[in-house]
Amino acid sequence: MDDISIDVGDELDLMDWVPDKDMVASLMSLSGWLSNFGDEKDDNEESNDSPMSGPNRFTDIKSAQDEGFRGLIVPGNYGMMAMESAVKQWIPSSNIKKLDCVFRQPLMQGDQVQVGGVVTDRVEELDKVILELDLYIMRDDGQRPQGGTAIVEIGSI
Amino acid sequence: MPETGDLTYNKEMLNVEQPNGSITITKDHIQTYCDATGHPISQDESGRIEVPVNMLNVFFNRSVQVGSDVKLEGASVGLNAGRSIEVFDQVFEGDTLDRSAIFKEVYTKTGRSGTMAFEVWEILFKNDNGELVARATDSMVYRAPGKPGK
Numbered sequence: 001m002d003d004i005s006i007d008v009g010d011e012l013d014l015m016d017w018v019p020d021k022d023m024v025a026s027l028m029s030l031s032g033w034l035s036n037f038g039d040e041k042d043d044n045e046e047s048n049d050s051p052m053s054g055p056n057r058f059t060d061i062k063s064a065q066d067e068g069f070r071g072l073i074v075p076g077n078y079g080m081m082a083m084e085s086a087v088k089q090w091i092p093s094s095n096i097k098k099l100d101c102v103f104r105q106p107l108m109q110g111d112q113v114q115v116g117g118v119v120t121d122r123v124e125e126l127d128k129v130i131l132e133l134d135l136y137i138m139r140d141d142g143q144r145p146q147g148g149t150a151i152v153e154i155g156s157i
Numbered sequence: 158m159p160e161t162g163d164l165t166y167n168k169e170m171l172n173v174e175q176p177n178g179s180i181t182i183t184k185d186h187i188q189t190y191c192d193a194t195g196h197p198i199s200q201d202e203s204g205r206i207e208v209p210v211n212m213l214n215v216f217f218n219r220s221v222q223v224g225s226d227v228k229l230e231g232a233s234v235g236l237n238a239g240r241s242i243e244v245f246d247q248v249f250e251g252d253t254l255d256r257s258a259i260f261k262e263v264y265t266k267t268g269r270s271g272t273m274a275f276e277v278w279e280i281l282f283k284n285d286n287g288e289l290v291a292r293a294t295d296s297m298v299y300r301a302p303g304k305p306g307k
Contacts, residue, residue: 017195026193030186031215067234068302076237077295078194081211085196088209092197096210100241 003093003154004129012117012133015086019074021109024058027078058109069106076103079146083135086115087152094131094152101148107137114138117150129154164274166227170260174281175221181253182208182216190215206250213291214242218256219278225260229274232299238275239296246290254282254290261294273300 057064057073064072080101087094107113114137121132130153137146190212191198199207217240248254262277275298282291 015195023193026189027215030189030193031218066302077211077214077217077240080214080240080242081190081194081196081209084209084211085194088197088199089195092199095247096244098241098243099210100239102239103237106236 003091006091006119006122006129006131006154008119008122010119012086012090012115012135015082015089015115016112017082017086017115017137018112019078019082019107019109021072024072024074024078024109027081028058028075070108072109074107074109076106076146077101079103079107079137080148082115082137083117083146083148083150086117087133087135087150091131091152091154094154096150096152097130098151099135099148100150101135101146103146105143105145107145111139113140113145120149127155164227164229164263164265166225166263166276167223167260170223170225172259172261173223174257174259175223177218177221177256177258177280179253179255180216182212182248182250184250187212187250201247201249208248208250208252210242210244210291213244213248213254213282214240214293216254216256216282217280217293217295219258219280219295221258225263225276225278227263227274227276227299229265229272229299231301232272232274234302235297235299237295238298241294242291243293244291246284246288248282248284248290252284254284255287257281257283271301273298275299 055063057067084096117133117135119131120134123130133150135148135150136144138144187206196209259279261279265272265274275296278295280293284290
């Protein structure tokens with residue numbers, strides 16, 4: 001389908017996504033969250049650990065279970081990244097201008113989910129098309145732990 | 158229903174913009190991000206590599222000199238409840254962005270799992286010219302712990 005012909009009611013191609021331990025570790029490292037994890041310190045050295053540098057619900061199963069989760073969870077905003085990837089894969093020429101997401105339930109590391117969405121509004125301007133999309137992450141049981149809306153621009157028409 | 162008590166926070170810091178460092182986004186950063194998320198790598202017409210919008214979320218940081226000190230008695234679990242990101246200008250490989258953080262709001266809601274406190278922060282990303290290129294808004298929820306293993 002031609003990108004600029006996308007219209008209200010069109011649905012994103014569903015994207016399978018497994019947010020696994022490696023992905024979480026990779027993105028946490030990029031944030032600097034794991035950069036000093038495990039560094040040895042002298043007894044009198046002040047800690048300059050990042051907020052997530054110690055055992056936590058994303059990297060340590062006991063910490064996750066102590067907080068009431070059945071396993072390691074995925075940082076909420078990583079789901080937004082999957083939503084953006086799904087949009088870019090479906091509409092390569094698009095630019096996301098705004099993405100607003102609600103994290104209703106935690107995503108568990110290793111669980112396969114699907115990322116989908118539907119176009120809910122379309123505005124044609126002089127040199128671009130602006131789409132509004134409802135986006136979601138869906139588990140096998142049909143529950144949607146994350147949902148959001150995106151404003152997407154498609155370039156010159 | 159789990160018991161939670163009084164909400165306290167640092168009122169003086171509401172709507173105060175505090176700097177919290179700068180970031181230079183490299184090609185390696187973008188490659189790592191795209192490898193992890195499956196996001197395709199995009200370039201503009203002149204070949205500059207574009208920074209995916211949500212990659213800025215990776216650099217979301219609200220570590221500031223004076224914090225909000227939000228405390229809801231009995232609420233020992235803090236979770237990310239939502240995030241919004243709005244982009245005003247495309248960011249490219251090699252760009253350096255200054256970050257600042259603003260404690261915007263705190264409020265409570267009571268539901269099935271008891272009273273929860275929501276803490277909202279805004280992170281501003283500005284370019285070399287001081288122009289706002291992106292704004293992320295983050296909501297954390299604090300609640301009493303659930304039963305283990307759920």
